[in-house]
Amino acid sequence: MAKKDNFEEYAQLEEYISQEEISRIKSELLTCSEINTSLTGTIVELDKNFAKSILVTTNDMVVDDHGLIFDAFIFAAANYVAQAAINKEFSVVIGSKCFFYAPLKIGDVLELEARALFDETSKKRDVKVVGYTKEIKMFEATIQIVTTEEHIFKLKRPPLTAAKPAEDPNASAAATMANPEAMASALIASMGK
Incomplete structure (x- = not known):
């Protein structure tokens, strides 16, 4: 079943971005290089202080027999797109305030946009993230991220x-x-x- 899910996920992603564009963006991303994008979404736009991602919900995210998606996957996707908006090699979330306006179900596609606030030279940044499914606002957050000169475990x-x-x-x-x-x-x- 996993192979079918991966194919369906890619087929849905093709509506938003080509495989070549995904490869180009991935080469520009400095953050979260080892992340599993099937669980956190795929970055489909990347610019200074801005990122957009697509999260295609799958069976791996379901918590019950009604197809409800576990909200932690939504937050993980928001965290990833927020870090992409800053796009620094070493960064860590230190706080967040988020609102889940509606639940997601299996097969939903969540589009997330992140805009990093404040001067990009600042070590502490706020990132505003908004998520939509079929033009309905599903999620909103402000995520606080600190960037460091080296990996957090080496500090x-x-x-x-x-x-x-x-x-x-x-x-x-x-x-x-x-x-x-x-x-x-x-x-x-x-x-x-």
């Missing part, structure tokens, strides 16, 4: 002192962990803007 970790210590000395280990905002601030500070 020096920010000190835990950036977080406010727990007031109760008997508090659980989870309570003493840094909050996400403090960690993001420390990460940005460690990069030396």
Whole structure:
């Protein structure tokens, strides 16, 4: 069945973009080079601070016998197109605010457009992502992305002192962990803007 799904997915993609154009765009993409585009969508347009993708929903994304698509695939597609709009080799999502206006079902085609905001020299960027199926707005998000000079795993970790210590000395280990905002601030500070 997987071969049939892949053929049908490509056939639907052909309505939007040629195989040659997919190859050209892939050669220009600096981000997410090893991503599985059958699960995150295919970038069909790429420009400075802009990217557009097509996500063809498949059996691998279904969560029930009604053909409902798991919303995490929609977010993954939005994340991918957002990173493509910035198109830096090393970037990571640090926050998002998203809205799912309607569910997707198997066979739906989701078109996502991402526009990166702020100056492209900024390490922290907001990206506005909007998704449509048959001209109906299905999804909208603002995704915050930080770009780095090297892979996130090679960066020096920010000190835990950036977080406010727990007031109760008997508090659980989870309570003493840094909050996400403090960690993001420390990460940005460690990069030396």
